[in-house]
Amino acid sequence: MKTMNPFLLQHYLNDQLCRDPEKTAVTDGDRSISYRELSISSNSVAHCLKSMGVLRQDRVGIFQQRSADCVTSILGILKADAIYVPIDQKVPVERLAFIIEDAAPKVIICDSKTISAAHVALSSYGVTIPILVIGNESRIQESILVKFLDLEKENSIDRNEPTYRNDENDIAYILYTSGSTGRPKGVMISHGNVKSYIDWAARKFNVNDWDKILGTAPFHFDMSTFDIFCALKTGATLCIAAEILTLFPEKLVDFIERQQVTLWKGVSSLLMYMARTGALRPGTMQTLKRVLFAGETLPTQYLIDWMTAFPEKTFYNAYGPTEATGVSICYCVDKIPEGPQVRIPIGTPRDETGVLLLSENHAEVPPGEPGEVCISGRGLARGYLNDPVKTGNAFIVNPLNSSGERIYKTGDLARLMPDGNLEYLGRKDRQLKFMGYRIEAGEIEQALLAIPQVKDSAVVLMESKLGEGTPELAAFWEAEGDLDVTMISSELKKRLPTYMIPKRLIRVGKIPRCSRGKIDWQVLKEKYQTV
Missing domain, CATH: 3.40.50.980 (Rossmann fold)
Incomplete structure (x- = not known):
């Protein structure tokens, strides 16, 4: 050997x-x-x-x-x-x-x-x-x-x-993520980056050789790093679900039961889809003990659905960008949330990882105030392949000390709660300036999802179709039953100030999502132009 x-x-x-x-x-x-x-x-x-x-x-x-x-x-x-x-x-x-x-x-x-x-x-x-x-x-x-x-x-x-x-500083893989300019960015991750993550994950989630790990993430998605290397690290069995199973929740449930899956790290949109299609039946998937959801925010109502159907399972909210290798921050949800309006914390940093919340001026924000999530530690990627400019903009020297430590600016906003956990607030580039107000699009989306019939939502600031140069808030929503715009507007008025009520409320058959489960904003913008 x-x-x-x-x-x-x-x-x-x-x-x-x-x-x-x-x-x-x-x-x-x-x-x-x-x-x-x-x-x-x-x-x-x-x-x-x-x-x-x-x-x-x-x-x-x-x-x-x-x-x-x-x-x-x-x-x-x-x-x-x-x-x-x-x-x-x-x-x-x-x-x-x-x-x-x-x-x-x-x-x-x-x-x-x-x-x-x-x-x-x-x-x-x-x-x-x-x-x-x-x-x-x-x-x-x-x-x-x-x-x-x-x-x-x-x-x-x-x-x-x-x-x-x-050696462990050599690059192990390159994953291409979407770039804001439309050009994909190749994120370079080393052997040592992955080792730090996987060794922690095996301890944190108590992964053993008797585990059966469900793999639903595409191999071009960084969630697959957990699936492959956590299984190899612990001697567990990786159970790869065919892509078609993710389109038919009943078949995915059957696969989980046949393979006796015990652990699953799944993208939030797939857990949401399973809840919406009635696939969560108490007494099923009995061997599945630990469920991690990641990739995007899981609307609280769907987490309530999962935890109500399966109170015996343990659920984790996992947060981490590709550039920081897997999970950077994690929270164990130890009780069913009190209502769909409750935000689920993302928790605390993993081992060998630091998190700063910085203002636009790179100053540390006070507890309770929103700041950009900036990550340091062993998981940080080398940068973007063939793109020193983007690398230099995203990976900077920590402005709060003189050690030369690198940090990665995620573009995500969070705040530190009194209990020491971090609460995710949304993307920095989705923090909208409208009518002089600073608005979190995620807050409007949460208010929409608190309406029982609404199953998915997306809010964006659009340039007015009237050509007057005045932007307007547009909300796209997916719902069941006879829910109309008047009812939606009425419910939102109970939850949000007037300036946060979207002027355009557009019902869609399904919120479009890309292969990684994230919302396809370009499709929604095109849809807006046709309404």
């Missing part, structure tokens, strides 16, 4: 290989892989990548369907001393082209069902990047630029563990 110093993420796998090699490491419902098989298969991927010219800290794209083989690819890339760059298979062609140009991957890993799309995309842009196909079924013929690796064949490429040359 290779040296454990310095620490690399694949060492989690090595540890479990010594303890219980035949235990199931990953299952996707169709196929299960033991820790021994995962080790051997990832070794093969690593050797294959090296034979294709991949060197230390080269980038390798992952353009595969969600499956157990994806985890094999991730570990194989790490074992090849390289950086994995997961790419959404449903990403628009222009975004795909930007990511490929920006990341400049040495190789792209596909499977038999994604190779054609990758081949067409690369050909259409005249890009020549070698492709490694995991599997043996494809209409694309093997060539100089396309290589196949059938992991199930005994006579596959070298299956021995390779020699590692990385």
